[in-house]
Amino acid sequence: MTIDLRVLGELKRACGDLTTAREELLLYSFDATKIKHTPDCVLFPRSTKEVTGVVNICARHGIPVTPRGAGTGYTGAAVPVQGGVVMDFVKMNRILRIDHNAMYVEVEPGIVNAELGKELAKHGLFYPPDPASLKSSTIGGNVMTGAGGPSAVKYGVTRDYVMGLTAVFMDGSVVETGIKCVKGAVGYDLTRLLVGSEGTLAIITKIRLKLVPMPKTVVTAMAVFDDRRVAVNAVTEILRARLVPRTLEYIDRTAIRCVEEYLRAGLPVDAGGMLLAETDGDPGPAMREMEGIKAICEKLGARSFTIARDTAEAQAFWKVRRSISVSLNRLRPSKINEDVTVPRNRIGELMDRLDELSRRTGLPIVNFGHAGDGNIHVNVMTDASNPKEYEVALKAVDEILHITLELDGTLSGEHGVGLAKMPYIEKELGTACVEISKRLKKAFDPAGLLNPGKIFP
Numbered sequence: 001m002t003i004d005l006r007v008l009g010e011l012k013r014a015c016g017d018l019t020t021a022r023e024e025l026l027l028y029s030f031d032a033t034k035i036k037h038t039p040d041c042v043l044f045p046r047s048t049k050e051v052t053g054v055v056n057i058c059a060r061h062g063i064p065v066t067p068r069g070a071g072t073g074y075t076g077a078a079v080p081v082q083g084g085v086v087m088d089f090v091k092m093n094r095i096l097r098i099d100h101n102a103m104y105v106e107v108e109p110g111i112v113n114a115e116l117g118k119e120l121a122k123h124g125l126f127y128p129p130d131p132a133s134l135k136s137s138t139i140g141g142n143v144m145t146g147a148g149g150p151s152a153v154k155y156g157v158t159r160d161y162v163m164g165l166t167a168v169f170m171d172g173s174v175v176e177t178g179i180k181c182v183k184g185a186v187g188y189d190l191t192r193l194l195v196g197s198e199g200t201l202a203i204i205t206k207i208r209l210k211l212v213p214m215p216k217t218v219v220t221a222m223a224v225f226d227d228r229r230v231a232v233n234a235v236t237e238i239l240r241a242r243l244v245p246r247t248l249e250y251i252d253r254t255a256i257r258c259v260e261e262y263l264r265a266g267l268p269v270d271a272g273g274m275l276l277a278e279t280d281g282d283p284g285p286a287m288r289e290m291e292g293i294k295a296i297c298e299k300l301g302a303r304s305f306t307i308a309r310d311t312a313e314a315q316a317f318w319k320v321r322r323s324i325s326v327s328l329n330r331l332r333p334s335k336i337n338e339d340v341t342v343p344r345n346r347i348g349e350l351m352d353r354l355d356e357l358s359r360r361t362g363l364p365i366v367n368f369g370h371a372g373d374g375n376i377h378v379n380v381m382t383d384a385s386n387p388k389e390y391e392v393a394l395k396a397v398d399e400i401l402h403i404t405l406e407l408d409g410t411l412s413g414e415h416g417v418g419l420a421k422m423p424y425i426e427k428e429l430g431t432a433c434v435e436i437s438k439r440l441k442k443a444f445d446p447a448g449l450l451n452p453g454k455i456f457p
């Protein structure tokens with residue numbers, strides 16, 4: 001669509017900060033996927049009032065509105081498929097209030113996750129959700145995708161920390177949802193409905209997040225296993241032993257080899273798999289928990305178990321984990337990244353079936369990620385410029401999603417649906433659930449202008 005000059009003038013009066021420059025619009029046409037649709041105009045609001053003003057104009061003229069954080073999403077959720085207006089929250093990035101007594105923080109949606117973390121650390125406070133994109137992704141984007149990260153094993157995901165929101169709806173109404181206390185049971189839980197709604201129900205302009213005390217110590221360790229099956233089994237055994245790791249990340253054999261080629265860090269390239277484990281809390285108990293994890297891994301036959309002696313060594317372990325994504329392009333120029341999740345005791349079955357699929361299709365499938373909560377990043381490596389191979393890769397993805405559902409899993413543990421998983425959601429949710437969800441969307445956004453074309457086919 002194109003927005004005529006008269007309407008652009010109205011938008012400019014509602015929100016002075018706006019661009020229609022072609023080269024800038026292109027920057028807002030994609031996220032971390034390769035999907036591209038260019039908006040007609042990008043706005044940079046600074047207040048709820050400006051957001052409401054823009055929404056009213058868009059509703060009056062039938063212009064689609066797509067809210068956007070940092071555009072790091074893996075599903076195309078922030079891509080403006082029908083053009084129109086993109087609302088970038090980069091200029092609404094303030095910490096509005098830290099309440100030490102009630103243990104919450106109020107922020108604008110555009111604040112970057114790691115920036116918030118740094119500020120809270122100065123006060124001895126901790127906001128645990130830690131997506132690997134934390135240095136660039138925004139709290140608004142995290143809330144709207146229900147983001148998770150390595151610490152979810154112990155602390156849960158973004159959804160578990162959102163106490164309340166300020167939401168602007170497409171009829172221009174502004175609603176404060178949620179509570180300021182530890183619990184509440186009044187009315188429908190609009191907060192939880194909006195979390196993970198991928199900007200399709202409301203635009204969020206303020207977020208209240210629960211905080212916990214900053215743990216005094218973090219203990220980090222790396223375990224190396226000859227056999228991938230034993231590494232995966234260790235995850236279940238550790239959790240069954242009533243130990244509470246903060247993090248349990250799995251790295252498969254191919255990922256180890258790719259990272260080694262990339263970092264030259266002396267990694268055991270003949271290993272079947274590795275686990276990166278963390279515990280936290282007071283120094284004594286945190287170390288005792290880690291000793292418990294070590295004992296289990298060694299009993300199961302780990303080749304080595306190294307507890308980091310200092311922060312530098314811990315960071316070196318994390319560097320290995322964080323280098324996986326970037327190192328994979330050694331295998332093939334393109335990757336299709338799925339974030340399927342299965343019950344933890346079924347990770348082994350998932351891996352066996354992925355190995356078989358990889359052998360059958362001839363495509364490398366690399367698996368790593370948050371094994372402690374069953375959330376595995378499955379990467380089908382391919383060459384998108386080779387149509388024949390790409391088609392095989394897409395069929396493999398289809399099969400992976402079916403396998404996941406057969407194993408009682410879910411298609412996405414943290415990235416959400418957006419455009420990428422849209423064709424599959426009925427298979428997981430069922431027709432009745434999709435229909436009732438569409439009715440909800442209609443109640444919130446009758447004209448279908450807010451982030452249109454997402455989640456539901």
Ligand SMILES: Cc1cc2nc3c(=O)[nH]c(=O)nc-3n(C[C@H](O)[C@H](O)[C@H](O)COP(=O)(O)OP(=O)(O)OC[C@H]3O[C@@H](n4cnc5c(N)ncnc54)[C@H](O)[C@@H]3O)c2cc1C
Nearest residue numbers: 069070071072073077132133138141144148198199204414
């Ligand atoms: C290298 C890399 C690593 C990653 N690791 C992880 C990981 O470990 N865990 C994980 O969960 N994800 C991960 N992701 C995916 C991504 O970072 C997350 O989905 C993140 O939450 C997106 O935040 P964002 O600010 O980039 O939002 P965007 O991608 O810009 O937007 C995401 C969604 O939020 C909506 N939105 C944004 N702001 C608002 C608002 N104010 N009001 C209403 N809707 C809004 C958008 O419309 C869109 O639907 C990773 C991505 C990359 C590139």
